[in-house]
Every structure is written in structure tokens, then in C-alpha cells.
Amino acid sequence: MHLVIGGAKQGKLQWVLQEMSGVASQVAYTCDEAKNMPIWNALHEEIRRLMLLGQAPGKAVEQVLFQNPEITILCDEIGCGIVPVDAFEREWREQTGRICCMLAQRAERVDRVFCGIAACIKPEAPV
Amino acid sequence: MLTLVLGGAASGKSEYAEALVMKLSGTPRIYLATMQANDAESRARVERHIALREGKGFLTVECPLALEHVAVPSGSVVLLECMSNLLANECFSPDGAGKLACERILRGMDRLCQLADNAVVVSNLVFSDGMIYDASTMAYIARLARVNAALAQKADRLVEVVCSIPILHKGKGESTACV
Numbered sequence: 469m470h471l472v473i474g475g476a477k478q479g480k481l482q483w484v485l486q487e488m489s490g491v492a493s494q495v496a497y498t499c500d501e502a503k504n505m506p507i508w509n510a511l512h513e514e515i516r517r518l519m520l521l522g523q524a525p526g527k528a529v530e531q532v533l534f535q536n537p538e539i540t541i542l543c544d545e546i547g548c549g550i551v552p553v554d555a556f557e558r559e560w561r562e563q564t565g566r567i568c569c570m571l572a573q574r575a576e577r578v579d580r581v582f583c584g585i586a587a588c589i590k591p592e593a594p595v
Numbered sequence: 596m597l598t599l600v601l602g603g604a605a606s607g608k609s610e611y612a613e614a615l616v617m618k619l620s621g622t623p624r625i626y627l628a629t630m631q632a633n634d635a636e637s638r639a640r641v642e643r644h645i646a647l648r649e650g651k652g653f654l655t656v657e658c659p660l661a662l663e664h665v666a667v668p669s670g671s672v673v674l675l676e677c678m679s680n681l682l683a684n685e686c687f688s689p690d691g692a693g694k695l696a697c698e699r700i701l702r703g704m705d706r707l708c709q710l711a712d713n714a715v716v717v718s719n720l721v722f723s724d725g726m727i728y729d730a731s732t733m734a735y736i737a738r739l740a741r742v743n744a745a746l747a748q749k750a751d752r753l754v755e756v757v758c759s760i761p762i763l764h765k766g767k768g769e770s771t772a773c774v
Contacts, residue, residue: 473758475723545757547603549724550732555636558604565605565758572758580757589760 469533470540471575472586473568479584480542481509487586488540499528503535511543512564519560529567533574543568597708598715598752598766601743603723607759609644612674612717615754617651621672621712626653627665629680631688644676659684660691662703673711678718678746679739686735697738701745708749718743720755 474480484490484507496505498514508514515525532539547565552558572578578590598615602608616624626648632638648655653674658665662681667673675681678700685696692699707714721736728736747753752766761768 471758545603545723547605548720548722549603549726550721550728550736551604558636561604563605565603565607569605569607569759572760578758578760589757589762 469537469571469575471568471571471578471590472540472542472581473545473572473578474581475548476544478581480544480581481507483579483581483584483586484540484542499532502532502539502541505536506538507540507542508532509542511541511567512546512560515564515567516560519556519563525563526567526570529571541571543571596713596752597746597750598713598754598768599743599746599750600715600717600754600756601720602717602756603720606720606756608717608756609647609676610759611754611756611761612676612715613647613651616672616674616713616715619672619713619715621670623654623668623671624652625667625671625673625711626655627658627662627667627673627675628655629658629675629677629684631659631680631684660688662700663706665703665707667707667710669710670712671710672713672715673707674715674717675707676717678716678742679721682739682742683735686731686738697741697745700742704746704749716746716750718746 472480472484481495488506490507494506496502496508497510502508518525518528543564547561572590575590577588577592579586580589600608600612630637630641632641656665658681682696682700685691685699686693719739722740747765750765752768753764755762755764
């Protein structure tokens with residue numbers, strides 16, 4: 469699994485499509501789609517959607533990894549603001565942050581896209 | 596030696612800072628706890644952090660205000676968590692320093708660095724949500740930026756933690772990043 473993070477609208481998807489010679493039709497946006505597609509965009513939005521449905525996002529992400537261990541996952545960094553007054557907003561940031569920590573630990577590689585430029589923050593182990 | 600550890604919400608900054616403190620010299624191992632747990636959510640947060648520290652030999656010292664007066668044994672290794680809470684308490688508590696919050700905290704940090712063999716300070720990144728808040732929150736954001744920057748100047752090491760991955764911005768140390 470490859471994790472790509474960065475602020476909103478930083479060019480994560482464009483960079484990934486370029487790197488992987490991918491096309492938009494190969495991009496998943498939900499857990500179900502992600503089980504058999506190479507790229508999963510906007511994980512933070514799917515986490516929010518599942519939370520609103522009362523489902524456990526962590527479990528859903530685990531299922532995707534189990535079925536599709538080679539996937540590239542893109543997620544916005546959403547934790548660098550003032551702690552929101554609204555409890556749901558806080559919980560969304562908390563769950564997204566913890567899931568990204570778990571993904572980063574398990575990823576073969578992690579990149580962070582800043583102004584369209586990717587920096588590798590966890591390189592692949594040498595073979 | 597001073598290390599400043601920065602990260603957003605749920606970035607893994609505490610786990611990183613605690614693991615770092617375990618590798619640093621100094622006795623005793625002191626945890627300066629800054630959160631005033633007034634509700635169930637804060638208490639749950641405190642409980643989670645207590646569980647993280649369990650078995651690591653930390654002596655917990657409550658420090659919700661007045662860092663300059665807290666008892667820190669000389670030669671100790673100190674983990675202060677979290678600067679954003681300490682600053683919020685100084686800014687908004689009736690007993691806080693109010694407008695002089697930054698000055699009071701930085702005086703306290705000078706003293707802490709003289710006494711401790713090693714100090715690790717965890718602070719928050721709250722600067723990237725593009726929101727305009729009320730005046731007191733905007734002043735708080737500016738003060739936290741000022742404290743973070745002053746500590747970064749003073750620090751031997753500045754580490755940003757992103758999704759549990761440490762990125763070294765200043766000094767020497769372990770960093771998996773190749774930025």
C-alpha cells in the first residue's frame with residue numbers, strides 16, 4: 469500500500485495519476501469501489517460519510533487493505549486547525565488522523581504533496 | 596537539550612515524543628501535564644495518554660498554569676504536553692497571565708531548560724484551516740505561533756510529526772523522511 473497525504477487541493481491526485489500513468493476511471497471514492505481499484509482518492513471524505521451512517525471507518529479501511537493490499541490511498545490532512553466546537557467535527561479529525569497513522573505505519577511508502585510537489589516522507593525499504 | 600515536537604490533531608505526536616523521551620538521558624523522568632480535564636471528553640483524552648505512558652516510569656506533575664513555578668528536579672528529563680493547552684489556560688483561565696501569556700510561558704521554558712538535562716515539548720499546529728475566528732481565538736492562534744517560533748529558535752531539534760512519521764526541520768536525529 470502507498471499512502472499520499474497533503475493539504476486540500478495540493479495536487480495529490482494529479483501527481484498520483486502521473487506517477488502511475490493512471491486515468492480517472494481507475495479512481496475509487498468509496499470503500500466498496502476501493503476493493504478492486506488501484507487508486508482510492510479522498511479517504512477523509514469516505515471516513516466522514518461512514519461516520520454519518522454510523523459505521524466504523526477503521527474496519528472498512530481494514531477490509532479494503534485485506535482485499536486490495538497494493539492500493540494507493542490519498543487523504544487530505546485535516547488536523548492542523550483550531551479544535552472545532554462541534555463534537556462530530558472533532559471526532560472526524562480524530563478518526564481521520566488515527567487511520568492515517570495506522571496506514572502510514574503499514575504503508576510501503578508515504579508521500580506528502582505540497583503545492584503539487586511530492587516529498588517522500590517514508591521511502592520504500594531497499595530490496 | 597531541547598526538542599520541540601509539532602503536529603496536528605491525531606498526528607501521532609505524543610507517541611513519538613514519549614518514545615523519544617525514553618531514549619534521552621536524565622532522572623527522574625517527568626511528565627508535565629497541562630490539560631485541565633473538566634468534561635468527559637477531556638477526561639477520556641487524559642486517560643488515553645495515561646495508558647500510553649503506563650510502564651514507562653514517568654512521574655506526572657500537573658502544570659496547567661505557571662510553568663515558571665513548577666517543581667522540576669535538576670538533571671531530569673522532562674516531557675511537557677501540550678504547549679497549546681498550557682497557552683490556552685494562561686490566555687483564558689481566571690488565574691492565567693492573559694495578555695502576558697507568551698512572556699510567562701517563555702520565562703518558564705528558560706528556567707525548565709536550565710534545570711532539566713533534556714526537555715521535550717509537544718505543541719500543536721493550528722494554523723492551516725483558513726478560518727476567521729473571534730478576536731480572542733485569533734489572538735490565541737497568533738500567540739501559539741509566537742511561542743512555537745520562539746521555542747523552535749531555542750530548540751536543538753525541531754520535529755514535525757505527520758501521520759506518525761517524524762520530519763526533522765532542525766537539528767540532528769532520526770528521521771525517515773528524505774525531504
